[in-house]
Amino acid sequence: MSSEAFRAGDRPVRISVQIAPQHLPIAELRDAAVHAEDLGVDMVMNWDHFYPLSGDPDGLHFEAWTQLAQWAEATERVELGPLVNCNSYRNPNLQADMARTVDHISGGRFVFGTGSGWAQRDYDEYGYPFGTVGSRLDALAHDLPIVRDRWTRLNPAPVRRIPILIGGAGEQKTLRIVAEHADIWHSFVAPDELGRKLDVLQRHAETVGRDVADIEIGNELRGADDAKAAALFDAGVRLFTIGVSGPEIDWAPVERWVRWRDAKNG
Incomplete structure (x- = not known):
């Protein structure tokens, strides 16, 4: 598959920052989202977990959707959303209503990232049935x-028509769901x-009658060098995500990749 099959060359490079909702007070996480916007990123995302994924496993941590509402109110330009919402934690009708509400708070900037x-640990501590990888993917579908x-x-x-971002790379189920529903694959x-x-x-995509060229391809830049970024770009990636986390956020990589984006986009 060449990148031309996805018309990747027609898409601008975009930079997303995933700000982990951990190890910082909520006001500082809000300020981080505003700062990322000020640095010129295109999208600000968090994650949908209940406990830290790095550092102290019982450290400070906040819930994703209520935090996104805060970010929607605090920012003006960036798109925002979860990377990614956990489909298991909320009824799908409720997920839709929450997404619509944050979309209105943001003035139409919400991206429904889901998986x-x-x-x-999230499942066990909050009382959700864990199931299996297959059963959870079936539920998402x-x-x-x-x-x-x-x-x-x-x-x-x-x-607006809320864009759907789907995360994951499983070939039998996940990519089938991506082909049917996603505007962005991460x-x-x-x-x-x-x-x-x-x-x-x-x-x-051919099976479900979808034009795969409509799907934006996303990937991760944390720890990447110029060679890896170039290889991802050549493969068709246009949405590049950088993960940052407290207690001390290092913004230098974000600034670097924003400059790289601008050079790519001319």
Whole structure:
């Protein structure tokens, strides 16, 4: 699969910052989102977990969706959303309503990033059935049409057609869900493996009657050098995500990759 099959060359490079909602007070996390916007990033995201994923496992941590509402009020330009919402934690109709509400708070800047979930501690501590990888993916496939249908029936409707971002790289189920529902596919797939994944995504898109060129390809830049970024770009990636976390956020990589984006976009 060449990147041209995804019309990647027609898309500008975009930079997203995932600010981990951990190890900082809520006011400082708000300030971090505003600062990321001031640095010129295109999107600000968090994650949907209940406990820190690095550092002290019982350290400071905040819930994703209420934090996104705070960010929607505090920012003016950036798109925002979860990377990614856990489909297991909330009824799909509720997910749709929450997304619509944050979309209105932000003035139409919300991106519905979602996935099937994986962090067992979240499930155990909050009383959700963990199931299996397969059962969680089946639930995501079942629930996404419900989310989309609810958006058509809410009053008021979302400000815009809310983009759907789906995370994950499983070839049998996840990429089939991506082909059917996603506007953005996010993964951590290495550059030398991305071509095969895009071939699989193309086949799934043909099966469901979807134009795969409509899907923006996203990947992770944390710890990447120029060579890896260039390889991801050549493979068709146009949305590049940088993860940052407290207690001391290092903004230098964000500033660096924003400059790289600007050079790429001319």
